[in-house]
Amino acid sequence: MxxxxxxxxxxxxxxxxxxxxFYAAIEMRDDPLLRGAAVAVGGSPDKRGVIATCNYEARSYGVHSAMASAHAKRLCPNLIIVPPNFxxxxxxxxxxxxxxxxxxxxxxxxxxxxxxxxxxxxxxxxxxxxxxxxxxxxxxxxxxxxxxxxxxxxxxxxxxxxxxxxxxxxxxxxxxxAVDSFMLDLEVKKIPGVGKKTTEKLHNMGIYTCKDLQSLELLELTRKFGAFGRSLYYLSRGIDNRAVITHYPRKSLSVENTYDKDLYTLDDCQSEIPKLLTTLKQRLARSKVDAPVNKMFVKLKFSDFTATTVERTSFGVSDELFYELMDEGFHRREKSVRLLGLGVRFQNAESTHFVQLPLEYLDGAFDDEFDE
CATH class of the missing domain: 3.30.70.270 (Reverse transcriptase/Diguanylate cyclase domain)
Structure with missing residues (x-):
């Protein structure tokens, strides 16, 4: 940020x-039979689907967004998973x-x-x-x-x-x-950008609340956390001067797909490129991005859920380069692959937003939490 x-x-x-x-609430509004039940919106548990969101009844069982649908069903056997209607x-x-x-x-x-x-x-x-x-x-x-x-x-x-x-x-x-007093008891994990690793690092330093964080000088925070230390310093004091921005130019655009069965060889992976590339080009054509493409990348998620992204500078979209990037990415692990993605980044893009466009939403892997 x-x-x-x-x-x-x-x-x-x-x-x-x-x-x-949001999504679950719409489905419950439109189908009275869902009201009072544990409801999630997402992909099929039989096809490696992922939960996009769920209602509060489902959350009481530990179900949450970005969770594998199969795992969600194990936590909540009565969970009703509704396919999304975007x-x-x-x-x-x-x-x-x-x-x-x-x-x-x-x-x-x-x-x-x-x-x-x-x-x-x-x-x-x-x-x-x-x-x-x-x-x-x-x-x-x-x-x-x-x-x-x-x-x-x-x-x-x-x-x-x-x-x-x-x-x-x-x-x-x-x-x-009331800002000063409110900040004192606010947990550091509520600060944007403070994820599990940063929270753990702060806790190891004895920092649990913003009051604790305020005890550290700006120089010390930047020494320990780099550029992010500056945000920690100001946000822990409730200071945020960012304006409301009515338009974010896209920084990148991608498509990805999670497969019902693993792809075991490089040839298997490369055989999927034409379909992904066709969809990517269609979405590029429909997009309103004025900036030229200056990088291309591929993403692979392996059977052990590790992932890698390979990118390279490019002037425009080169079909051949996607094959080269796929080759490099596959040989980083040489394991079977469960997800493939292709994408591009735009020159001089100002936004920090990543535009994720799953090729198959129902069986896709979601990198973002959709709605809470």
Whole structure:
């Protein structure tokens, strides 16, 4: 994420709206028989499918997004896995976006089911971000019979933290005057970019809360964590000066597929390239990216779930280069392969977003958590 570079907090009025288990909620709304049951949306457990999202009943069993569907069924034998219907999800997402637009033009979509809104200059409800967030959640329910949670805060980081505070169907506000006290007890794992490894490293240093983290100087954090140490320093103090960005240029575009049966040889892998390449070229043609392609890459995930990505500079898309990259990637492990992907990166792309386009969603492997 771009770093909050200033010592001085910028007090905006930011709302983070996050739909509650969006895909599963849509399926339950449209099929009353699913209500009250443990429901997930994702791929078939018989075809190496992956859970995209699940409702709270399923989560009580330990099911979560990006989990293999077969494992999810073992945790929750009564789990109902519904195949996804992206046309339906995209339709409802557009309705939600139109509701946002009634209150502000400054909308930064993060996915189909969540977005940041800057309502600093909004005149609705006399400029009250709290009331605007309530109105948005009310409008969404009236239009779609879906619930949303919202966080209201002076910046994007805190708004996102706040939206998770009273899920589902809740709202939490962090006033500017309350930021300092709020940060003291916030766990360090709530900071964007702090994953399992960084959390473990911080815990080994005796750092569990943002109050603990505030005891470390900027120089020490950058020495221990590199450039990310600067973000840790400011975010642990609730400082995030990133603006709401209404448009992210794509940085890259890819397609991938997980196979029902492993691919055992290099020839097996290379025989899949034409199908993947056709889909990639079709999506490139439909995309609105103006920047030229300057890199190509292949991704392989092996039977032991290790993965490798091979990329090389290229001026445009070269079919032959994908075969060369596949050769190099396969020989890094020389194990059977369960997933293949092809992709390109664009020159001078400003976005840090990676655009993941699974070739076969139902049986695909998902690298991102879709909705929580």
């Amino acid at each position: 771009p770093e909050p570079l200033s010592d001085t907090p910028t007090n905006r009025k930011i709302i983070h709206v996050d739909m509650d288990c 046309d339906k999800y995209r339709h409802d997402s557009k309705v939600i976006r139109s509701i946002f637009a009634k209150y502000t033009p400054l909308i930064e979509p993060l996915s189909l089911d969540e977005a940041f809104l800057d309502v600093t200059e909004s005149s609705h409800y006399k400029g009250s971000a709290t009331y605007i967030a309530q109105a948005i959640r009310h409008d969404i329910y009236q239009e779609l019979e879906l619930t949303a949670s919202a966080g209201v805060a002076p910046n994007k980081f805190l708004a996102k933290v706040a939206s998770d505070w009273k899920k589902p169907n809740g709202q939490f506000v962090i006033e500017p005057s």
